[in-house]
Amino acid sequence: MGRPGLAVLDSNGRGFVGELMRRAFLIAVPYVWLLALFLVPFFIVLKISLSDTALAIPPYTPTLDLSQGWSGITEFFSQLDFENFVWLTEDDLYWKAYLSSVKIALIATIFTLIFGYPIAYGMARAPEEWRPTLMMLIILPFWTSFLIRVYAWMGILSNEGYLNQFLLWIGVISTPLTILNTNTAVYIGIVYTYLPFMILPIYSALERMDESLIEAAEDLGCSRIQAFWLVTIPLSRPGIIAGCFLVMIPVIGEFVIPSLLGGSGTLMIGKVLWEEFFSNRDWPVASAVAVVLLLILVVPIVLFQRNQQKQTEAEQ
C-alpha cells in the first residue's frame, strides 16, 4: 500500500482475475444446478435401468463397489446390459401405455385450451383493477394440497356424489351416471388441475396486446369475430403454445389423477411405472420405463424451448 505504483498494478491484476472468476462463477451456477438436479439423478436412473433385478437392498444388482478399485469398476460395467429395454418392446403393455398416455394428454390439453382460453381472454379484457383479484382466484387452489383436491373430485364424481345428487334433483337424469373410475373422470381431473398452467401464459400474451389492433382490424372491415380470428388468435399464439406444452408435458407422466379418478381401463404410463416400482419391486424395468418416458418428453420440451426463445426474440 505504501508503494502506489505497485498498488495500481496489483489492483488492476486482481480486477482482471476477479472479472474472469466472476464470469466463470456466473456460468458455473446454472451448470452445477443442472448437473446436481437433473443429470446426476438421470444417470442414476439410467444405471439402474441397465441393471438386473435382485432380492436385495437395494433390489438390483450390480452395485458399485469402489473398495476393489479399478477391477471393481470394470466388473460393474461389464454386468450392465439393455435387456430391460428389450423387455419393454416385447410386452405390448408398455407401448400401449405410452401411446394411451400421449393420447390422454393430447385430448386433455385440447380440453384445457378450450376452457382456458375464454377465461384468459375474459381476464385480459376485464377492468384493470379487477385483474389482480382474478389472477388470485386462478392461483388460489394451489394453496391447497393437490392430493386433497383430487380426493374432493372423488366425492363430487362418485355415484352418490354431489354431481349425481344435483342432476337427480333437477331431474336431468333418473339413474346416477358412472363418472368416477372412467376416463371421463381422468379428463375432468386433468383439466381442473392443469387449467392455471394454460390460463397464465395465454393471459400474459393477451394482456400485452395493444387494444388498438382490434380497432384497426374493425376499421379495415373486420367483424368482431373476424378480428378475433385474424388478430387476437395469431397474437396470442405463443401463449397458446406455451400453455399447451406446460399442460401436456407433465400430464403424459401423470400418476395421481389416473390412479385416483381413473378405472381399470385407464392405462397411463405413470401408473405402470408406479406398479413396476412398488407392486413388482422391479426397479430396473421401472427405471427403463422412466428413461423411455423422458426420451419421449424431450421432443415436446425442445419444441417448447424453441417457442419460448422465438417469443423473447420477437419482443426485442
Next chain:
Amino acid sequence: MTSDVFTPWDDPQAKPLIQFKNVTKRFGGFTAIDNLSLDIFEREFFALLGPSGCGKTTMMRMLAGFETPTEGHIILSGQDIDPIPPNKRAVNMMFQSYALFPHLSIWENIAFGLRRDKMPKRDLEDRVEEMLRLTRLEQFARRKPHQISGGQRQRVALARSLAKAPKLLLLDEPLGALDKKLRQDTQFELMDIQEKTGTTFVIVTHDQEEAMTVASRVAVMDQGQLKQVATPDRIYENPNSVYVADFIGDVNIIEGRATAQGDETYQINWAEGQTPLTATSATDLSNGQGCHLAIRPEKVTISADRPADAVNAIQGKVHDIAYLGNLSTYYVELANGTIIKAQSANTRRISRRSFTWEDPVWLSWTATAAVLLAN
C-alpha cells in the same frame, strides 16, 4: 369552377361531406363533446386542434364508429352514420400507435383491408403495389413492422388506411412519434398524398404548428366545444377569443377598457399613467366596455428612440432576451411591471445586436396590428 382557390366553406351551395348536428357525447357524468355542430367539406384537410382532453379524439372516434353520439347526429355524404358499425363505414383511420399487425408483413398489412372486401387477387396486388409506390415503401414490402424504422411504420399505417380508398381518412396524431426533422418532411408528404388521392383528411393534433402547416381549415377546441373554425391565417391573424389567440402562437394580451374614437377605431385605457392605445375593430364595442388587446410579438417594433409617427408607443427596459438563432424575442418590462414580448429578425450578427439586458427601449405598433377582443 371559376377560381383555383379551394374555399367550399365560403360557398353556400357547397354540400358538406360530414356534418356534426348538435352532437353531444357524455362518458358517465363527463361531457366530452358539448352540443357541437360542424361541417367538413370534400377534399378538405381539416385539423382538430386543442389541448389533451378537449374532446378532439372523441370527435375522431365518433367519425370512425368506435363511439356513438349521446345526442345529435353525424351525417356522412347525406347519410346518418350513427347506427353503422366501424367495419361498414367508408372511413378509415390511421392510429396514433399505428396499430400495425405485428404478425403480418408490410405487404399483408396494406392488403388486410382489401382482403376483407374480397377484392380479386389481381386488383388487390395492383392496389397494394400502388400504395407501396405512393408511400415509397417498395423495398420493405416483405419485412415485418418491427424490422423497419418509425418513419417507415408511419408510412405503412398511412398506406394501409388509404388502400381502401376511403371517403374520409382520419389521422390521430399521425406524426406524434416522429422527431422534429422527420415530422416536418412528413407533413409535406402528407399534404402531397392528400392532394394526389383527393381524399378528405381529418387530422387530430395538439401541435398547432402541424395544424397550421397541413390544414386547409383548423378547428380550435376546448372543453368539448369549438372555439373557432377558420383557415390557418384567419385563426392566427383574427382570433375570435383570447383562448384562441393564446393557444395559437405567441401573443401579448393587454386588458383594458375601450372608448369609441371614430369609425371602427377605439382608444383603450389599460393602465394607470400609461397613454391610451389605439386599435381598430370591426365589431362594435360600447364605451367603457372591458376588452383584451392581442398583439403578436412579431408585430411589435423595438427601437431605442420613440418612433416619431407611431400610433402606439410605450417605453420599458429589456428584461430578458430569448435568442432563437433566426429570431430574438425581447421581454420588455414596462414601468408597471407588465412584460411585453417583441420579436425581431436577427438580420445582423449577434455581436452587433442593438439592445442588451436593462437597455431602455421603445415598443411600437400600428393601429391595425393588434386584435381587439371584447369581453
